[in-house]
Amino acid sequence: MPLELVCPAGSLMALKAAIDNGADAVYMGFRDNTNARAFPGLNFDDAQAAEGLRYAHDRGRKVLLALNTYPQSDTWQRWTGAVDRAAKLGMDAVILADAGLMRYAVKHYPALRLHLSVQGSATSYEAVNFYREHFGVQRAVLPRVLSLPQVENVVKNTPVEIELFGFGGLCVMVEGRCLLSSYCTGESPNSAGVCSPAKSVQWKETSTGLESRLNGVLLDRYGKDEKAGYPTLCKGRFEVSGETYYALEEPTSLNTLDLLPEMLKMGIAAIKIEGRQRSPAYVTQVTRVWRAAIDAVKKNAESFVPAPGWMAELNKLSEGQSHTLGAYHRPWK
Amino acid sequence: MNLSLGPLLYYWSREDTFAFYESAADWPVARVYLGETVCSRRHLLRLPDWLDVAGKLAAAGKEVVLSTQTLIESESDLKVLRKIVRDGRFLVEANEWGAVRLLSEAKVPFVAGPTLNIYNPQTLDVLAALGARRWLPPVEVSRSALAALLDHAPAGMETEVFAYGRLPLAYSARCFTARHYNLPKDDCQFRCLDHPDGLPLATREGKPFLTINGIQTQSAGVYNLIDELPSLRELGVACLRLSPQSRHMERVVKAYDAALAGDASAAAGLAKVMPGASVDGYWHGRAGLEHDATQHG
Numbered sequence: 001m002p003l004e005l006v007c008p009a010g011s012l013m014a015l016k017a018a019i020d021n022g023a024d025a026v027y028m029g030f031r032d033n034t035n036a037r038a039f040p041g042l043n044f045d046d047a048q049a050a051e052g053l054r055y056a057h058d059r060g061r062k063v064l065l066a067l068n069t070y071p072q073s074d075t076w077q078r079w080t081g082a083v084d085r086a087a088k089l090g091m092d093a094v095i096l097a098d099a100g101l102m103r104y105a106v107k108h109y110p111a112l113r114l115h116l117s118v119q120g121s122a123t124s125y126e127a128v129n130f131y132r133e134h135f136g137v138q139r140a141v142l143p144r145v146l147s148l149p150q151v152e153n154v155v156k157n158t159p160v161e162i163e164l165f166g167f168g169g170l171c172v173m174v175e176g177r178c179l180l181s182s183y184c185t186g187e188s189p190n191s192a193g194v195c196s197p198a199k200s201v202q203w204k205e206t207s208t209g210l211e212s213r214l215n216g217v218l219l220d221r222y223g224k225d226e227k228a229g230y231p232t233l234c235k236g237r238f239e240v241s242g243e244t245y246y247a248l249e250e251p252t253s254l255n256t257l258d259l260l261p262e263m264l265k266m267g268i269a270a271i272k273i274e275g276r277q278r279s280p281a282y283v284t285q286v287t288r289v290w291r292a293a294i295d296a297v298k299k300n301a302e303s304f305v306p307a308p309g310w311m312a313e314l315n316k317l318s319e320g321q322s323h324t325l326g327a328y329h330r331p332w333k
Numbered sequence: 334m335n336l337s338l339g340p341l342l343y344y345w346s347r348e349d350t351f352a353f354y355e356s357a358a359d360w361p362v363a364r365v366y367l368g369e370t371v372c373s374r375r376h377l378l379r380l381p382d383w384l385d386v387a388g389k390l391a392a393a394g395k396e397v398v399l400s401t402q403t404l405i406e407s408e409s410d411l412k413v414l415r416k417i418v419r420d421g422r423f424l425v426e427a428n429e430w431g432a433v434r435l436l437s438e439a440k441v442p443f444v445a446g447p448t449l450n451i452y453n454p455q456t457l458d459v460l461a462a463l464g465a466r467r468w469l470p471p472v473e474v475s476r477s478a479l480a481a482l483l484d485h486a487p488a489g490m491e492t493e494v495f496a497y498g499r500l501p502l503a504y505s506a507r508c509f510t511a512r513h514y515n516l517p518k519d520d521c522q523f524r525c526l527d528h529p530d531g532l533p534l535a536t537r538e539g540k541p542f543l544t545i546n547g548i549q550t551q552s553a554g555v556y557n558l559i560d561e562l563p564s565l566r567e568l569g570v571a572c573l574r575l576s577p578q579s580r581h582m583e584r585v586v587k588a589y590d591a592a593l594a595g596d597a598s599a600a601a602g603l604a605k606v607m608p609g610a611s612v613d614g615y616w617h618g619r620a621g622l623e624h625d626a627t628q629h630g
Contacts, residue, residue: 070452073481099430100455121450124405126414126431133434134459145506150406173550174404177448178503180543182473183552183621186614190450191473215620218536234503239535240513240545247534247545248509327506333518 003264003271003294006064006163007287010042010276015052015063017280022291025062027095028052029276034082035066036119037276038193049089062092066276068117069193070098080104087112095141096120097176102135116140118165119189121176125157132160139163139269143175144254148328152266161269166256167286167314168274170326172234172249180233185215196232203228212236255314255323257290257306260297282317289313334566335363336589337493339576340400340426342501342546344375344525347382353577354386357395360583361590363572364396366426368417370403372508372547373410374521380416387423400426403448404504404548427465437463447471447495448504452478454485461487469493469574472500472556475618476564483568491571497559497585498576499531499544499609500552500621509545529579530608541609542622554612554622559592559600561616581606 007023009015018026029035031043044052049065056063065086071079079101086094087109094112096102097119105112116122116131118141131137139161142151155162171178175189182188185200202213210222212231219236222228229235229251238247254274256263263271271294273286289310297304315323326332338357341350357365367390368383369375378386387397399417402410417425418435427433428446436443445451445460445468457468470479472495483492510532511521531544531551541553558565558573565573575585588603604611614623 070450071455072478073453073485074478076453076455098450098452098456099459100453100457103455103459120430121448122430124411124429124431126411126434127405127429130430130434145404146406147506153408172507173503173505176450177403179471179473179500179621180503180550182615183500183502183543186618186620188473190471191452217542217622218538218540221537237537238542239537239539240532243513244537247513248505248550249507330519331517333507 002267002269003260003298004269005287005290005294006270006272007283007290008168008273008276008278009052009283010037010278011280012044012048012052013280014276014278014283016055017284018287019056019059019061021284021287023061023287025064025092025270026052026056027064027066027272027276029066030082030085032078032082033193034069034079036068036117036189036193037066038069039198039277042277046085046089053089053091064093064095064115065091066095066117067101068095068097068119070119070190071101072191083109083112093139099135102131102137106135113138115163116160117176118143119176121174123174125154128154128158128160132158141165141272144171145174145327147330147333148259148262148266151268151328155266155268162267163270163272164256164263164268165254165274166271167290168253169232170249170252170254170324184217184233196230201231250322252322252324253318254326255311255318256325256328257293257310257314259325259328260293261301261304264297264301285313285317334562334570334593335572336361336586336593337572337574338362338365338586339495339498339574340366340368340370341577342371342549342551343529343531343577343579344372344377344523344547345529345579346526347377349529349579350378351386353582354390356583358390358393360586362395362575362586364398365390366398366400366574368400370400370428371549372525373402373407373413374518374523375525375547380413384420384422391423396424398424398426398444400446401428401432403428403446404506405429405431406506433460433463440464442466444468444493447501452482454482454487457482457490458487461490465490467491467493467571469495472502473615473621476561476568476616477618480568492569493572493574494558494565494570495556496565496573496575497557497589498555498578500554500556500612500615501549502543502552502621503550505548505550508548509550510547513545552612552621553609554624555607555609556615556621557603557607557611557613558616559589559603560625561613562592578608580608
């Protein structure tokens with residue numbers, strides 16, 4: 001079935017919200033650094049995961065487990081233990097980035113379905129097919145760096161299902177290949193499961209405005225009428241050759257509603273909504289819009305136009321109240 | 334322990350690039366990594382040119398390694414990759430897993446580059462089975478994390494560590510140099526040529542923070558492990574990678590060579606030719622931009 005809607009579940013409440021509003025699948029993480037949203041108060045212990053699985057399976061939906069950080073040598077067992085728990089709980093798939101961990105999963109649980117995480121940084125069919133041949137990976141999530149024609153070229157040259165990010169926070173860097181956060185704070189998504197961690201954030205009101213810092217590094221300074229966003233490192237304002245601007249990326253969200261007909265046509269298997277750190281209310285609203293949009297495009301792709309109400313609702317939820325087609329749309333680059 | 338000259342991460346004119354490698358033939362490095370690893374639009378040297386340089390350096394007694402592009406986006410990127418693998422005369426460094434696939438299919442030994450994300454011995458073992466004979470950890474890996482990995486590393490695997498230079502930290506589809514000049518990436522006018530050591534990015538209070546290098550983002554601080562040679566030796570690290578800079582690279586290489594030979598004054602000499610502040614936080618398990626104050630100031 002093409003264009004499966006895959007929604008974020010940072011908590012049991014968010015999981016139920018996603019399922020109740022039409023997600024075909026949800027993805028979650030365990031409550032530690034084995035996943036790339038290792039935030040305090042987020043994610044699932046085994047009992048909650050089991051309840052979430054029951055809730056989803058009773059309604060014919062799937063649960064995917066993100067195990068997408070890179071296992072560290074001295075705590076390798078934490079990651080293999082997470083694979084063991086996923087298999088025991090009956091997860092519909094595990095989303096992995098690390099080749100060594102994939103080898104472990106295939107060896108011990110040959111029936112467990114494997115997805116290649118976006119953190120695996122596979123941007124070509126040669127890379128995607130590598131994971132297929134060696135570990136039987138059945139789906140790959142592509143980094144948010146390819147244009148749509150480039151995505152189509154991957155789809156045409158691999159039997160692996162392709163999942164794309166559709167909505168939410170926008171990584172401007174290739175996922176899995178960005179160490180900006182650890183350069184500044186010591187912790188990166190790859191090794192610690194966090195980007196620009198909250199514990200390193202400092203806010204300070206000064207005479208020149210509200211300042212946001214990450215481990216002491218000034219990321220931005222906001223004037224009176226400016227809305228301050230979460231200080232994600234790549235979305236700060238910096239000085240380059242005497243000019244102060246968003247040197248890497250504006251605080252904006254990815255929104256690909258406009259591209260749904262093309263994604264359907266090229267055979268994209270699933271659309272992923274980013275945001276396990278978001279509230280159940282957010283998940284409710286985003287899932288509802290995307291369910292309606294995917295149903296509409298499947299009914300009639302030729303005449304599909306995103307309803308103005310959908311765009312308005314999504315923009316309200318977007319970072320900086322604005323959105324972009326990101327790399328899918330060539331001029332963004 | 335010996336020295337490697339890492340791949341050139343910046344975009345220089347043809348003349349400057351040829352001149353750089355002509356002098357490198359006489360430097361005390363055991364091997365040289367060649368090729369464009371950052372951006373496929375950088376074409377002043379095409380693969381035949383690189384192979385030409387490779388031949389000359391090999392004739393001068395250097396081990397030559399062809400380094401592959403880190404972010405593969407298009408079919409033409411894959412074509413170049415296939416040509417590199419097919420050439421067969423030189424060892425190849427794989428910087429993403431598509432290259433690993435092609436090299437293992439060709440059944441040739443290869444170097445597993447620092448962007449393959451090898452954080453544990455199990456993944457290194459997967460690569461060893463596919464033909465990797467040398468590897469580099471990601472630049473963020475600390476001494477103690479590397480030690481834990483090497484305790485269980487596959488036999489016969491050589492370890493190379495990125496030891497000197499601005500740290501390559503991130504890759505994007507977007508070109509930040511073109512963005513700075515308000516140019517579309519597809520018509521970037523090759524502005525990277527104006528910035529032979531990248532474009533400095535500072536915070537709003539003027540503190541150097543990062544370096545823009547086309548689609549790559551580097552640190553502003555210069556990673557420098559010259560004070561860490563004893564711990565690198567103790568770990569059994571075989572080679573140290575020195576990343577090219579546009580000026581004084583010969584002095585950088587000679588400083589490391591002297592330090593390897595036991596010259597305690599080499600670090601102070603190196604400090605004079607570094608294009609930015611020394612950082613080594615990653616090696617000590619801290620934020621990358623930090624510097625171990627117990628060492629040279």
